[in-house]
Amino acid sequence: MFDDLKPHLAELRKRLAISVIALLVMFLISFHYYEPLLNWISQPLNDALALVAKTSTNAAKGMTTTTQIGGTFFVAIKVSFFAAFLGALPIILSQIWLFVAPGLYANEKKMMIPIVLGGTVMFLVGGAFAYYVVTPFGFQYLIGFGSASFVPMINVEDYIDFFTKIMLGFGLAFELPVLCYFLALLGLIDDKAMIGFFRYAVVLIFIVAAILTPPDVLTQLLMAIPLVILYGLSILIVRMVNPAPKEEPTSQEDEEETID
16 A cells, blocks of 8 residues: 555655745745835835824834844745745646646646636735735724824734735635636536535635634625625636536426426
């Protein structure tokens, strides 16, 4: 049994090695440009601090700080790794597909490019939605809440962790149509099954949104509502790829048609 697994383990090791090398190369490049990357990541926070400062005296003193001696260095590493993951994402997805592809039919293997491109694009769309829509509202609400009584002193390490969690959460959540397309391609789901699961999916979506977003209703809704829409889009995609078989008429209906 172990001998049968050796080729698969060797292939898995090869795909992991290529993914790690791609990640390391992108990390070195990103680390060289960590300052503009950090400025880009910090922009939503700075905008929120400036906006809240207009309505609160204490908020005018708000600033971003670090509590560690090497805080800036570790922040640069986190920012570079996050950017490296985004840059290496197409290669990582392609390696995952190449590992799975040998077990698929020839016509299914042709779907490599659409799945890799679609997965990359949807992840970036989810990240862009988080950056340009969710974080401005979310940060303004969270920082502004209680700012009249407390001075916001934002720890940059905590902010980077907070920011990357939101970006990765939305990026992964927006992979739903690509995942459904892949499962439909394998014949594991059809549109009828997804329609029947819709009520449970809505509950799961709100649970996932509560886990992946800050503890405020606004941000959770900003994730949950697009996911519900994406679930509906996924049903249409699955219907085109693997539609449910049409139900055959019952014997009673056949007899009525014969009599007519």
